[in-house]
Amino acid sequence: MFNLKSIPGNLSGKKVLLRVDFNMPSKREVGDDLRWANTLPTIKFLIRKKARIILISHLEKGGVHPSMKTVFDKIKRKIRNARFSSGLVGHKTSKEVNSLKPGQILMLENLRWNAGEKKNSPVFAKNLASLADIYINEAFSVSHRRHASIVGLPKYLPSYAGPLFKEEIKNLSLAFNPSNPFMLVVGGNKLATKIPLIKKFFKKADYIIVGGSLARSFIDSKGRGLKTSKILLPRDVTVRRKNRKIVIDxxxxxxxxxxxxxxxxxxxxxxxxxxxxxxxxxxxPLGFVEGGYVSGTLSLIKALRMTKAKVIAGGGDTAAFLQSRRLGKGFHFISTAGGAMLDFLVRGTLPGIEALKK
Structure with a gap:
């Protein structure tokens, strides 16, 4: 669709700057994180190709940026020959990178410790680029952001999309020419991000299901001008009254x-x-799953796994719920992207994709 370049076959001894998204919850074991699980094959591929691998990612918890060491301590149990650097750029980091042997891995510190990351600083991008021979973006889930590690690096290094990145594009693109009947299911609580998605597929979808706290917004506001027979609002819902759960019409x-x-x-x-x-x-999700209200979402998953339809699921909370409950089987594809999934579906591209095309 975008004619992105394939990763070169000869990577032996090459220093590969691999942008990943290991922004995983601190309480979740690495094996329970779908982004990690889906990225691991790419890391193993680069190890087999005897590349010298430099992992870069961001980590953010409630506006705070912890050290990537917390993530590294988890993943080092899963992959051998991995080391951690307390730096990002500079002489010390460059020396650590150059000491890597083929097949070894160095994880750098949190990208967002450097203000140049979010500002898309050319200086920061150049300094990162100076560490490597090629750049691979395997962080589709962050590629809606115009950050230095996403859109800056491709200006200074031969750049490629990773296998997972390409899988996200290929499978999410199926929604642009869907088989009918086509059902769109939208849950969660961020109304501002979901309305564009509903508008995008309003004509193509045969049925539009609205759940989560979005349902209340549609009930109260009449769907902001979108309310038609095509949009199915809940017939009954779970609420709390007098400190107990009840189901009401x-x-x-x-x-x-x-x-x-x-x-x-x-x-x-x-x-x-x-x-x-x-x-x-x-x-x-169709309910407040973080608070234990999982019945609706579990019922939906059961229905989706029984249907003969091609099912594409995604969103950060959706993917995490499916992974934590081991319920991912039966889906055609599960996207690990949150905002990036929504932006791609609405706009048909992302800044990170466009950067790799240049």
């Missing part, structure tokens, strides 16, 4: 009620539509 919602999950009537209707569909795109 949507018509019984009070102004102060918060929708925590979808009810059984809603899920039965969604399952029936899923069984009729040939292509399904799902982004976002």
């Amino acid at each position: 949507t018509l019984q919602l009070k102004k102060e009620d918060i929708i925590y999950d979808l009810g059984p009537k809603s899920m039965k209707e969604i399952a029936e539509l899923a069984s009729k569909s040939r292509f399904i795109l799902w982004n976002g």
